[in-house]
Amino acid sequence: MVARGVAGRGVRGWRRAVAVVTAGAGLVLFIASCEQPVNCAEDDHNACTVDKCVSGKPVHEKMPQGASCMVGAKQGVCSAGFCAVQCSSSATCNDGDACTIDQCQGGICVNALGNVPPDDGNVCTKELCLDGLPKRMPVLNGTPCGAGGECDDGLCTKCTSDAQCGTSSACEKFWCLQGTCVVTRADPGTPVPDPFKYDCKGRVCDGDGNLKIVAVENDLPPPSDTTCVQQTCQGWTPVFGPKLPGTKCLDSSGNVGSCNGSGACVECVTDNDCPVMGDYCFAGTCSRCDDGKQNGDETAVDCGGERCGDCLGAACTEASACKSGLCEDGVCCDLPCGLCTTCAASGSAGKCIPVPADHKDPSGCTAVNKACNGGGACKTKNGYACATKLECISNNCVNGVCVP
Incomplete structure (x- = not known):
């Protein structure tokens, strides 16, 4: 490839010259006139990978299945390594990337590399994407253009109006100056209005007249008490995770609650979150042991579980374990x-x-001539001596002996 300069005129804040490189077959590629530091991390255009720089090499770390993700302004979930965003038409799938084809297939947005950037109106260049980035390749020198002119290194040699030279944009301006087309381009990194908020990306000029997507670490939504999910930016990728357990929040009814550490706003996380003295927190809900309901971890109404004491009939070794005491x-x-x-x-x-009647009670009714009467008393059995009928199980004492 052979590099040579192309004259350019500009205004303050814009580059005053561009360089071109002959790329063969009459096509030349615009190259920035000054060196820019190379960022190791590379955007792979996949919303379900976190693009990192590890040991000097770009790494694309997959996000977990089901993780929240964003394509353009729409939120979806990671499925099979890609962001699944529901859609009704391809028009709703715009991700803001000029090099992706945005389609709605089967109700899910598909954003695949392969698109051609918009025409800049300059007949002396051809738009294309290289490695996922929009570029313009000058057409063959001598190609007819403008008012009887011909293309020379991506610009027309004759013109009568600015429109014959190209369509100006935020990153480049075409001029017809003294009958010859010239172009001025914004410096690399010049910010451009971003159509999408809170997607961890920004739009800047690349120095060659193209729009470039860059990572913006602080492109985050304002803090909100109505959600227990918070967004962070890792490179170009929005990453969604739960707020810390106990963080105050507002539930769907507007009541103050606490984040449970899994992304949900619940009534409580600890007993101290419950507003009424004596309530306890179980599974995000305040319960108590005397409300006449089976709730919390109770196994029956107001008993059982870890808090309310064991229910009647439960095995025990000490009274303190029982709800009844x-x-x-x-x-x-x-x-x-x-x-x-x-x-x-x-x-x-x-x-x-x-x-039951005629049964012994190990706690005290154990004598040979004694047994329980079935009514909660220890009485004399039939056939044994008695003084009165009240002593007998049968309630019948005849001639000094209990009889049926």
């Missing part, structure tokens, strides 16, 4: 059980009931 016969009981009553009988469900 009573541990009788190894189970949580509703009442203290006396002689010939029990909480451990099958089907009692933690209620203290009489020991």
